[in-house]
Amino acid sequence: MCSLILLITSQNSPLSQAFTYHPSPTHKHITSPTYTSHRMTANVIDGKAIAATIRAELTNKLSSLPSDIKSRPGLAVMLVGSRKDSQTYVRMKQKACADCGMESFLEEYPNGEEVTEDTLLTKIQEWNQDDKVHGILVQLPLPKHISEEKILREVDPKKDVDGLHPANTAKLFSTSTHAGAVKLNWKDFTSIPFHIPCTPQGCIELLDRINDGKGIDIEGKNAVVVGRSNLVGMPVAMLLLHRNATITIVHSRTKNIESILQQADIVVAAVGRANMVQASWLKPGCIVIDVGINSVDAPDTKRGYKLVGDVNYAEAKEVCEWITPVPGGVGPMTIAMLLRNTVNSWERATGQKDQ
Amino acid sequence: MCSLILLITSQNSPLSQAFTYHPSPTHKHITSPTYTSHRMTANVIDGKAIAATIRAELTNKLSSLPSDIKSRPGLAVMLVGSRKDSQTYVRMKQKACADCGMESFLEEYPNGEEVTEDTLLTKIQEWNQDDKVHGILVQLPLPKHISEEKILREVDPKKDVDGLHPANTAKLFSTSTHAGAVKLNWKDFTSIPFHIPCTPQGCIELLDRINDGKGIDIEGKNAVVVGRSNLVGMPVAMLLLHRNATITIVHSRTKNIESILQQADIVVAAVGRANMVQASWLKPGCIVIDVGINSVDAPDTKRGYKLVGDVNYAEAKEVCEWITPVPGGVGPMTIAMLLRNTVNSWERATGQKDQ
Numbered sequence: 001m002c003s004l005i006l007l008i009t010s011q012n013s014p015l016s017q018a019f020t021y022h023p024s025p026t027h028k029h030i031t032s033p034t035y036t037s038h039r040m041t042a043n044v045i046d047g048k049a050i051a052a053t054i055r056a057e058l059t060n061k062l063s064s065l066p067s068d069i070k071s072r073p074g075l076a077v078m079l080v081g082s083r084k085d086s087q088t089y090v091r092m093k094q095k096a097c098a099d100c101g102m103e104s105f106l107e108e109y110p111n112g113e114e115v116t117e118d119t120l121l122t123k124i125q126e127w128n129q130d131d132k133v134h135g136i137l138v139q140l141p142l143p144k145h146i147s148e149e150k151i152l153r154e155v156d157p158k159k160d161v162d163g164l165h166p167a168n169t170a171k172l173f174s175t176s177t178h179a180g181a182v183k184l185n186w187k188d189f190t191s192i193p194f195h196i197p198c199t200p201q202g203c204i205e206l207l208d209r210i211n212d213g214k215g216i217d218i219e220g221k222n223a224v225v226v227g228r229s230n231l232v233g234m235p236v237a238m239l240l241l242h243r244n245a246t247i248t249i250v251h252s253r254t255k256n257i258e259s260i261l262q263q264a265d266i267v268v269a270a271v272g273r274a275n276m277v278q279a280s281w282l283k284p285g286c287i288v289i290d291v292g293i294n295s296v297d298a299p300d301t302k303r304g305y306k307l308v309g310d311v312n313y314a315e316a317k318e319v320c321e322w323i324t325p326v327p328g329g330v331g332p333m334t335i336a337m338l339l340r341n342t343v344n345s346w347e348r349a350t351g352q353k354d355q
Numbered sequence: 356m357c358s359l360i361l362l363i364t365s366q367n368s369p370l371s372q373a374f375t376y377h378p379s380p381t382h383k384h385i386t387s388p389t390y391t392s393h394r395m396t397a398n399v400i401d402g403k404a405i406a407a408t409i410r411a412e413l414t415n416k417l418s419s420l421p422s423d424i425k426s427r428p429g430l431a432v433m434l435v436g437s438r439k440d441s442q443t444y445v446r447m448k449q450k451a452c453a454d455c456g457m458e459s460f461l462e463e464y465p466n467g468e469e470v471t472e473d474t475l476l477t478k479i480q481e482w483n484q485d486d487k488v489h490g491i492l493v494q495l496p497l498p499k500h501i502s503e504e505k506i507l508r509e510v511d512p513k514k515d516v517d518g519l520h521p522a523n524t525a526k527l528f529s530t531s532t533h534a535g536a537v538k539l540n541w542k543d544f545t546s547i548p549f550h551i552p553c554t555p556q557g558c559i560e561l562l563d564r565i566n567d568g569k570g571i572d573i574e575g576k577n578a579v580v581v582g583r584s585n586l587v588g589m590p591v592a593m594l595l596l597h598r599n600a601t602i603t604i605v606h607s608r609t610k611n612i613e614s615i616l617q618q619a620d621i622v623v624a625a626v627g628r629a630n631m632v633q634a635s636w637l638k639p640g641c642i643v644i645d646v647g648i649n650s651v652d653a654p655d656t657k658r659g660y661k662l663v664g665d666v667n668y669a670e671a672k673e674v675c676e677w678i679t680p681v682p683g684g685v686g687p688m689t690i691a692m693l694l695r696n697t698v699n700s701w702e703r704a705t706g707q708k709d710q
Contacts, residue, residue, distance in 0.1 A: 148535060170521030173528040177584040180503060220610045228596060229532040241583060244608040246615065253599040255575045260601065 042317040043210070045289075045324045047202075050209050051332035055100050058339055062101035066352075073346035074103040075135040075161065075338075076127045078120065080146065081112025086139045093137070096335045102342065105133065112143040120146065121154050128156040134349055135161035135342035158348070161341040163197035163235070172196060172238055186242040193348075193355060195341050200236035202333025203268055203289045204243065210322055216287065219244040224264035226250050226257070226310065227271035232291050236268050257281070267320075269310035279315035288316055288323040291330045397672040398565070400644075400679045402557075405564050406687035410455050413698055417456035421707075428701035429458040430490040430516070430693075431482045433475065435501065436467025441494045448492070451690045457697060460488065467498040475501065476509050483511040489704055490516035490697035513703070516696035518552035518590070527551060527593055541597040548703075548710060550696050555591035557688025558623055558644045559598065565677055571642065574599035579619035581605050581612070581665065582626035587646050591623050612636070622675075624665035634670035643671055643678040646685045 062072065075097050079090045090106065097104040107123055109115040120138075127133045136159045142148050152160075157167040171194045176183060185191045187208075189201055208215040223245035227233035237247045245266065250257050252271075261267060261281040267288045269277050274294035282288065292310030309326030317323050324330055347353040417427065430452050434445045445461065452459040462478055464470040475493075482488045491514045497503050507515075512522040526549045531538060540546045542563075544556055563570035578600040582588035592602045600621065605612050616622060616636040622643045624632050629649035637643065647665030664681030672678050679685055702708040 144535065166525030167521055169525040169528060173524060173589065175583045175585055175589055177586070180499065220608050222611070222615075228530045230529055231532070234528065234530055241604060241606075244606070246603065246605050246609040246611075248601065248603040249596060250601050251596075251599070253575050254601040256577070256601075260577075 040284075040318070040321070042288075042320045042323040044317070045206050045210055045322050045329055047206060047324055047329040048332045050206060051202075051336040053209070054205070054333075054336040055096065055339060058102075058343055059100040061343065069350055069352065071132070071346070071350060072101060072103050073134050073342050074105060074132045075137060075342045076105040076107065076130075076133045078107050078109075078123065078136070078138045080109045080115055080120065080139070080142050082110050083141075086141075090139050093335060093338065096339055097342075100339060102339065103132065113145070115143070115146070117146055117150060120151055124151065124154045128154075128159065131349075133159060134346040135159055135338075137162055137338070157194065159345060160195050161198075161338060161345060163195040163201075163341070165195075168194050168196075172235060175241070184242075186239070190340065190344055195345070196239070196337075197231065197235045198334045198337035198341065199232050199291060199330065200239055201337045201341075202330055203232075203236050203291065204239045205333060205337065206289060206324065206330065207266070207287065210287075216322075218266070221245045221265040222248070222263050223266040223268065224248045224250060224261055226261075226267065226269045226277065227291075229270060232270040233268075236270065236291075240266070240268075267311075271310050273310055274308050275310070275312040277311040277316070279312060279319045282316055282319045284319050285321045286319075288320045289330060290324050290326055293326060293331060395639075395673070395676070397643075397675045397678040399672070400561050400565055400677050400684055402561060402679055402684040403687045405561060406557075406691040408564070409560070409688075409691040410451065410694060413457075413694055414455040416698065424705055424707065426487070426701070426705060427456060427458050428489050428697050429460060429487045430492060430697045431460040431462070431485075431488045433462050433464075433478065433491070433493045435464045435470055435475065435494070435497050437465050438496075441496075445494050448690060448693065451694055452697075455694060457694065458487065468500070470498070470501070472501055472505060475506055479506065479509045483509075483514065486704075488514060489701040490514055490693070492517055492693070512549065514700060515550050516553075516693055516700060518550040518556075518696070520550075523549050523551075527590060530596070539597075541594070545695065545699055550700070551594070551692075552586065552590045553689045553692035553696065554587050554646060554685065555594055556692045556696075557685055558587075558591050558646065559594045560688060560692065561644060561679065561685065562621070562642065565642075571677075573621070576600045576620040577603070577618050578621040578623065579603045579605060579616055581616075581622065581624045581632065582646075584625060587625040588623075591625065591646075595621070595623075622666075626665050628665055629663050630665070630667040632666040632671070634667055634674045637671055637674045639674050640676045641674075643675045644685060645679050645681050648681060648686060 077090055077093060079086060094104045094106060124136060127136050136155045138151055140148065142151060152164045153166060155165055157165045160168055189196060207218060210216060218240060223240040225233050225237040225247065228249050228251045233249065237249050241247045248260055250260055254260065258281045261277065262283050264283060265286055267282065267286055268291065270291035272292055272294060274296050288311055290309035290311045294308050295305045296308050298304065298306040307327050313323065313325060344353070348355055432445055432448060434441060449459045449461060479491065482491050491510045493506055495503065497506060507519045508521060510520055512520045515523055544551060562573060565571060573595060578595040580588050580592040580602065583604050583606045588604065592604050596602045603615055605615055609615065613636045616632065617638050619638060620641055622632070622637065622641055623646065625646035627647055627649060629651050643666055645664035645666045649663050650660045651663050653659065653661040662682050668678065668680060699708065703710055
């Protein structure tokens, strides 16, 4: 991706638009799609390439700083316990920081069962006070004897780059309809003066960068979110609403999920059930963002398993207009958004951007 | 209502069920409704009577306290400025407190333009520390030079009986899907360990008390909320979701509002546009909760105006199964829920109920 990083200067430059996409050879890539209602093969939303573009934008920003800016963005990561998957995620996040010119600080507590809440709270308080730290990330899940809620609540909301602090949640779920409320520009997440969770933010960012960077107009679209988790379903529904979509949230107790999905212009699947959403449930020409990452048996593969989404991809791509693959769709966007949140936080802390 | 107050002992006693409703003579009242899809005349949801029942329940509770409970619930009300409507609302709330055996404390700042934020913040801090105060209500709107957000954020979340503090908002919008989250019993609001805004809570309470106190099963129903305000639309949608309805939020940018409403089993209209929702938009047999209170010209009346809801009531009641009138539907529930929130707060503060 080196050449990409060097070429792209900013999201909106003609140069960057020309190089925004880097589809892998197995993905069909149509540059000028037209919406049709007959059967077709969907355009694949190449999350890996879009995430690389965003990371390149951040790298570029950090490689040409104003001379009075001496600091670099810093992300502090807390890793409690010895889960292999958590270790992998943390390493990926640290590498991503280094790749784009950011600092990262890791605090590991490998004996997860022995660490106390107080120890973790003290470390977070230290980071809250530390000028070199602009983002704080607590890798979840925490061991059972630790209250996640208590730990996350301790993070300074301004450094809460995961967007999980109640102060940030409350702001995300406010429609600012009250007297004197400041109207926010939801078309530019980097202008939002609080932190938005990374995966949901990544979903919307994909919608804004498909179609050769022109994006699709979310306003007035029927958007259906499958799943109501705190981490994805709820915040992505809220982001779609802020962009003036009409939103429906369906879940395990919904009785008529197929007929509801058949009305959807945009489907976000975030339920964690392999291949649950069938092609016959989808409206021809719709857009599918598949957040699910499910491991299913694949005896003919080397690893014995493969990762699939919540949507039956092979069939769905014959019906919809745009679809994210799994892996390589939403997944890579999460880290890109984490980096961007940290850079935003640093820009605010160093006075480069309004609080 | 005196005889009602004396007769009713608790929400679930056979006696209270027999006397739960007190429909006014102009309201048709069917005791055993059956759902049909043909044209019919709706059952009127008598919010005035249901609110009176709830207030009677609270009165009864406070008139027979355990001997070790010496305190009474106390509501502190802040009134800034001299708006006539605000004065009326505050008087109604104080009278409601007195009627059911609660204390209320009024702090008035009639010269709204001269009062400073600091003065208001200091008073709230005093109330936060005052053991006699279990609920704090800031009558909105505040004068323009005062930040509503700043004032509301100062209220101790435990005393925030209006449910507007970010800590309470964040809890309401959490689906508790994260590891270790406590599952809440959303079928009993008085068991929820934080404060829920009064008007949305009142809407759900109506659904739970129609049908001669048997209520209707919200789970799996298609619920459509018209309007996305912080005060009503958003929280009522969230409460419906907590009760396992499938929720859709429509608003001014929604393109196909009629066809969406035609799928709705439950409609909550909270948009503030007189008679906007037409009967032809409703599914026969649906339930309509009309939160709108709009003043329209009525030259033939003494006052020259009348209050109407967001739904064309006269026509809609020929299509739906249940409908709230305006006035006399949702309106009276707001104060009843405010009183109940304050009593909950007092029960927690005095150890009668878990924190």
